[in-house]
Amino acid sequence: MINRLCLLMLFVIPTYSVADNAYDFGEYIVYYNAFTADTLPPQMATAYGILRSKYKGVLNLSIQKKQRPGALSQPTKAKVTVQASNLVGQLKTLDFRRITEGKAIYYIGEFRVSNKERVTFKVSLKPEGELRPLEFKFTQQFYID
Numbered sequence: 134m135i136n137r138l139c140l141l142m143l144f145v146i147p148t149y150s151v152a153d154n155a156y157d158f159g160e161y162i163v164y165y166n167a168f169t170a171d172t173l174p175p176q177m178a179t180a181y182g183i184l185r186s187k188y189k190g191v192l193n194l195s196i197q198k199k200q201r202p203g204a205l206s207q208p209t210k211a212k213v214t215v216q217a218s219n220l221v222g223q224l225k226t227l228d229f230r231r232i233t234e235g236k237a238i239y240y241i242g243e244f245r246v247s248n249k250e251r252v253t254f255k256v257s258l259k260p261e262g263e264l265r266p267l268e269f270k271f272t273q274q275f276y277i278d
Contacts, residue, residue, distance in 0.1 A: 156269045162206060163258060164195045167273040169246065173272040177189075178262060181232060183243065187277045190246040195239050196258050196267070212259040212266075215242060220251050248277040 156163045170178065170189040171274060178185045197206035210231070217225035227242035246252065251274045259266040 154266070159269055160199055161209065161260060162197050162199060163256075163267060163269070165193065165254075165256065165271065167192045167252070167254065167271075169274075169275055169277065180188060183241070183242065183262070188245060188247065189227075190244045190252065190273075190275055192242045192244070192254060193239055194229075194242075194256065194258065195237075196260060198260065208236055210238060210261045211240070213240045213242075214257040214259075215251045215265075216255040217252050219253075221233065225252060246275040246277070248275070250275050 154166055156165075161214050161227050168191055170183050170191050171185050171187040173183060173191070174186055175185060177183075183189075183191060192215065196209045196211050198209045213229045215227050215229070217227055219225070224247060225244040227244050229240045229242040230238045232241055244252075251272055253270060253272045255268070255270045257266040257268045
């Protein structure tokens, strides 16, 4: 059986070469990914308590603090706030939960989506011990049919 963490990383954590799914804030780097829950393998969805549905979106965030050159970045706990809305201004409710597996830390939020819906996410992450949040926004279109 493949380790659940490896599976999660394959689906939700982009690599450094995928600049569209990461924001570099100097001392920190934030990885993000939004997708429909039906794309998760059943075992992974069950393990993390996510209902697999094409009408349910999932937003995954991971924040890492950079270390000295040549060293791996360190996962970091943060206070997560996300405002999400579609093109007509309807707000999406996202309740985030922290998932810690080994040293890895992820923040997962679920929300409803419909076919061809474009959702804009305004993300604010405040790393532990920092005074200012790291903020960015992105838009994702979801296809169901």
